[in-house]
Amino acid sequence: MPQWTLLGLLQGKQTAPWPLTQGTDGQAGFLGMPRYLPELCGGMSGKDCKVCADSCPTKAITMRAASAGGRLDVDYGRCVVCQLCTEACPTGAMATSSDWAFGVRARDDLVWKQDGTAAPAPHAETRAFRRSLHVRHVDAGSCNGCESELQALNNPFYNLHRLGIFFTASPRFADLLLVTGPVTQAMLGPLRATYDAMAEPRWVVAVGTCAVSGGIAEGGYACGHGLDGVLPVDVYLPGCPPNPAAIIQALLMFLERAPQRVRGGRLVE
């Protein structure tokens, strides 16, 4: 056993100083949500271009009615980060980016808007939970990508415990229900039962594009359309999957320990 103690000591401190020190979040090189740059959109000049909308597998990009102004509706709550639009667009109006901190309180904030603002959503009263939040996770049919990143939260690099956020085994002890997956028909009952078993106050966070909107497998005979209409959602975090830093950022935002970085479908800082 001393050999393990020595191994651990020799490794030194492996935990990222992030979010205290910016730029140490371990996501160097990460390709995040494509950025919509309407001024570059070639279709603006009267051409009938819709290659980005055609390339999108989840209808996150749709053509807008001419009267509504602008050409595209971009809903980041539906984006599975496949980067196909960035390859399809000939003018660079859908540009690759490293944007990943997409946790928001209101679903509407994931939809791109010209003026970049949406009415602020009411904040949950979480003051008493700021330094001790217990989270129950339910997998409602994910591909295991989100679980892989949730499991990474307790590796030495992210070390979620240091932030006073803990996963708990029983919904009875949980303050927050963290749901992944599009909600399959077979998981609908167990998911509702888990929520019902939680004591109030209780909140829900939808992690991953599947939980936000149904994602790539939405609909069909076995899948639902995410959490809307199933449970009241307090935080939406799209991503396919959202990386561990994005999950931490969303949880800290929920606790009002970090600002919401996305409004009207873009990073505002």
Place this chain on the structure above:
Amino acid sequence: MTASPPATLHPAALKDAAINLLTSGGRMQMAYAWYRAPHELELRYVASLAGRAPFAVWRCDADGGVPSLANTWPLLGWYEREITDLFGLPFADHPQPQRLVLHEGANPVCPPFDPDYPADLPLRIESTTQTIPELGGDESDVQLLPFGPVRADVFESAEFLFFYVGEAILHYHPRLFFKHRGMEKRFEGLPPERGVVLAERVSGVGSLAHALAYCQAVEAAADCEVPPRARFLRVVLAELERLYNHLHYFGHLCHTTTLKVGEAEGKLLEERAKQLNTRLTGSRFLRSLLCLGGLRRDLAPKPWFAAELDALGGEFAAYARHMENTASHLDRLITTGKLDRRTAFDQGATGPVDRASGLDRDLRRDHPYAAYAELPPQVAVREEGDAHARAQVRMAEVEASIALIKRALDALPDGPLRADCTAPPNSDGLGWAETPRGTLFYAVHVGGDGKLARVKIKSPSFSNWRVFPFTVHDSNMMDYAINEASFGLTIAGCDR
């Protein structure tokens, strides 16, 4: 890397063909159904033959009754039950005719893969009742522990039933398919190039392998030759996937044997590997890279990449040495969850699980794809069949993967990255990959309109979940979590 053209069999000839396959040293791989035309259901069987010959494919008309082959090939039991649930085709004399993929309380208006099933009509789940195996003899001491589908910690959803007396498990029954998303049906009607993004999301930690097997299936249908540079880079990516998965495996295995520093070290190395993936490709899960005919963009590994890989390899070697020198860890693994060679073969074990039970088999060597013919991997085999052997196979594979990535980069040819790949109407193809968890097959049928008519996915965990209970019956509760971790199962790929 192609399969043989399909041979047509009459249902009455199936049983003899199955027995011939067994006696001639072959092995059944999978079975699936598809609608050749509306209301014309066809069965397909895929088998490997002795001597690394191309895969054999049988096709068989399903009209007029089909016998179950599960008594000759027990592993086929699950495939047949899946076909019964999703296509409504019963198999005569099936030894376990219960529901599998659709739970007993599910009540579809007609089988979900039937062409008449209304699009986007959700399946009704009317109850959660289930038939529980009956116990013989004196039952008064036997207790039933139902565990799940929402389990402790961050885990995928599944329900496990333990029939136990004190510490001893008499019988174990996993109830899977809570996560069944109907993924195979989501492919239908898409143009083939649109299937890649979907395949990447069948099993998150197998994103690359799923995309690879899918692309190779369509490339086989289109008779498309992938350029050498793309084939070599596909090997690099496939081995990077093995690397981070195996590192995760050791972190989790140490968690179950309560080796705390070992757990932290394994998970830290996994995180390093994922961050390496990100710096090289932009994705922690190696997504958005493959396309039909090659790669979407070039990956030009910089000098730092080889240096990081070497550092990771060095740290893993020290970590593995520590694990192999820790008596408390080994005590929990040696003789735990023993899977004998015969059961592994009969029930269809795959990947490190069957290689740890003495079955010397690896698709990368036996049916090479991508650039594995030029870059043959070292295949590790153990005879013991216990949790320790399963861990040792993976240990050897981590080292072999790092060596293979370096060989592939050293020999990386220049040239184009992508060839044209259009599957003609009414074509089909079979693609496969040796994932970190074992064999993965994609069978792709392109319809008369050039769109996908049927995509069958055989994931490695579908095979290994079938095998796993045989190592749990008649074991004890304290070993259960260790044994499960030693199998390295995922549920998303199995449930689809």
